[in-house]
Amino acid sequence: MTTAAAKPATADAASRARLLEAIRFDARGLVPCIAQQHDTGEVLMLAWMTREAVEETLATGRVCYFSRSRGGLWRKGETSGQQQRLVDLRLDCDGDTLLALVEQTGVACHTGRRSCFYRALRDGALAEIAAPEIAPEALYGR
Template identity: 90%
Template sequence: MSALSANLVIADPAARSRLLDAIRFDARGLVPCIAQQHDTGEVLMMAWMNREAAEETLATGRVCYFSRSRGGLWRKGETSGQQQRLVDLRLDCDGDTLLALVDQTGVACHTGRRSCFYLAPRDGQLAEIAAPEIAPEALYGR
């Protein structure tokens, strides 16, 4: 991985608009975004962004997604404190998938694990390969 560390913020609205115009959002106005820890390469999660979420992410440097279940913006860490600071944002060759290189505070998964990718086939069964680092109740006050 590269030695990126600065928080990526694009303050100029015209520059943000040009970048957003390059993204091929699907028929629902969404694009998948993979979040990866910038310094280790660990894949943390996949979520969706709409244009508004991508624009807010670029404007603030704090990652924002679109929650399909809630039908609105989801500012990562807003309720749990487990924020993602944007280090770099990359667009794939087809323009239809984003890779957000982030600096993750705490855990990324709502289950209390560092990564959402904690299930893997082992001995013919699906097994948990990572234990929660924090109880979900502690993250969300349930």
């Protein structure tokens, strides 16, 4: 991982095309993408990308996902302001999972927590191991 100040990663059209050819999208045209804070290694979230989301992410340096519930592109932070800037995009050995090393602005989870992985098994029960840093209502104006 890099320790230098993060700057958005972008790629030219030829580089984007090479990566897109290597990605094994599923039958629905989706590939899972793990978002990880570039400097700490903290896993922030898992979301889905389509070819179009990968292309936009690589072209702009701002992470874009595909929302299965909304059926369209989801530009992380568009509503909440909690954006992810791409530092590096990596493809696993099977070509069927992406790892986005990002610089996260604010929280990553819609619950107001830094990471979506805030629950863990403790003493035989599912426990919350991280409190919200911001109220969801403040993120989305609800």
